[in-house]
Amino acid sequence: MAKETIAGLAKRLGISKASVSYALNGQPGVSEVTRRRVLDLAEELEWYPSSSARALSRSRSGAVGMVLSADPDLIGTEPYYMGLLAGIETALAEGDMALMLRMVGTDPAQERATYERWAGERKVDGVLMFDHLHEDPRPALLDRLGLPFVLHGAPERHGPAPFSGTTTDHAVDSATIVNHLHLRGHRRIAHVSGPHRFLHEEQRIACVRRRAAAHGMAVVTREGNYALAAGHDAVVSLLGEPVEDAVTAVILGNDLMSMGALLALRELGLRCPEDVAIVSWDDSLHCQLASPSVTALSRNPVMQGRVAAELLLSLLDSGTLQTRAMPASDLVARSSTGS
Template identity: 50%
Template sequence: MSNAGRVTIAGLAEQLGLSKASVSYALNGLPGVSDETRERVLALAEQLGWHPSSSARALSRARSDTIGIVLRRDPSLLGTEPYYMSLLAGVESELSETGRSLLLRMVGTDSGQEVAAYRRWSAEARVDGVMLFDLTFDDPRPALLEQLGLAYVLHGNRETLAPGKVLLYDARADAEVLVTHLAALGHRRALHIAGPAEFEHEADRRDAVGATGRELGLEFAFAASDYSMGSGERIAAEAIAADPGITAVLTSNDLLALGAQTALNRAGREDVAIASWDDSLLCRLGTRPITALDRSPEEQGRRSTRMLLDQLAGAPTPDHRARASHLIPRATSVPAPAPAAR
């Protein structure tokens, strides 16, 4: 089956009782084999950990002109996440200027399906490179992509994650902008509704928010969430009921902010300030538009795409940093209530 333990096309063909040509067609997504045969070949290749040689991979991928993105999101909910919709618009815009295409897959929350997608894309030579989001602690994906020989770009806060392959955000600078704004409004106790605790960027945000808050005399309570409007509403309602001294809410995205605002409105607490880490149309609508950080997600999509295309071309990318964020104060930038008279 293999040379020195390496799985080969000849070995796969022998085990499956097929010709080497049929196995090659199946692995490379070419016509000439039935769907049933292709599925058999791909299933065995994935089981045995087969991946193409670097020379074959380079030849095939030079012709794909496609980059891939796998999102661990429910496909039915993607339209409710303005950040990703804007970022993908930036990716598509940059690709359209170079005649390339985007292959997008949404696989729910199962990390195994994401890994399987990368393995299949590699085996079929479907994409030239991929983009990664929502890095977790000890994330296996960079090492897997290195093994598969797929070019990639990460969206993250630390260059050490993959030197030269990270579009860098500045969690500390973003936190300073948001927390300084709330502190200047006189708030001294706030709630930070963050995203999932396993994401590295959420840990970075939490550390930066806590550190900046301590410097400015603003104490934060923290709660993790799944980024949904329902979670924002539930967490804000519970926190305000348990601690009426909270006078400001900072959320990790716009949906959480909208949910928090719904809970606060229901409780008659329009005196509580709200600020979102992400801006979108959702933050601008309604009778009380929400203060938010404009992080330019469309430009982020363009920059990360340029980085990936430069990497594929063997060209340097002069700037690996995302555009600096800026705050847009709106109606929810309310000052802290005056202390009750004794």
């Protein structure tokens, strides 16, 4: 079966390529009768227009790109990103866009090189990004490259946004966590964050501090890297030696660090939640299954991915920059805070 083309359809129907094209794309310029004939024939032949020919003449690739930068061996351990991916993909599918995925190592240069290549080859019409960095060079780069993008987790701002993105109200989320701990009597807490280069981590730190101060609570901060060992080591360093004013609760920046924290407590012979409570800034099956199960802030990655993708779609077809605030996360209270 030789590959059909639009010229083939046109010949079969005795009309011009142009008419076939108009009919297929729902554009004016053809009668309803002709349109139906074209559509019926296309269906009968199971024919679809060539995506590359279409991409070439429309100067639009019909795909959006997403770069995941992480150690390949650890990628499976981040359920948050997978949920995000799922949400993104379903939204894109509805908008008839394809998702082009690239995984690179943790070197930021690789991510940037990918964008340059994509823009140069016009392989994607837009890009989805995460994790706004301190002095993030990517928005400027993408602007220079002329690649539309959406940044999931953009900083909150007042006034018109310089680019499209989703924002999270860290003050509310922080308050949810800190209030929960305060209510349970904790007055000295620790916060083991993710890397400071992520803007959202800086903001969380500031918000936790502010909220705790409002309650008259003391906060110790540690920087982690989202790995299990980081949570473990932070807890050991915080609680390894018995001191007078040891913290009674630890907030950890993600689920893996929370698991590490639990392991550390067990090693140190400290009971959770009786001696030390644990809260994870990200929920997952790990938090549910751990013993004790871990109280966690439940974001909704699938929904968030969906929203981010929708922002990109609307940016691509109407060019409007938008910022969308994510709803506040719920805290799922579990055993690790004595709930």
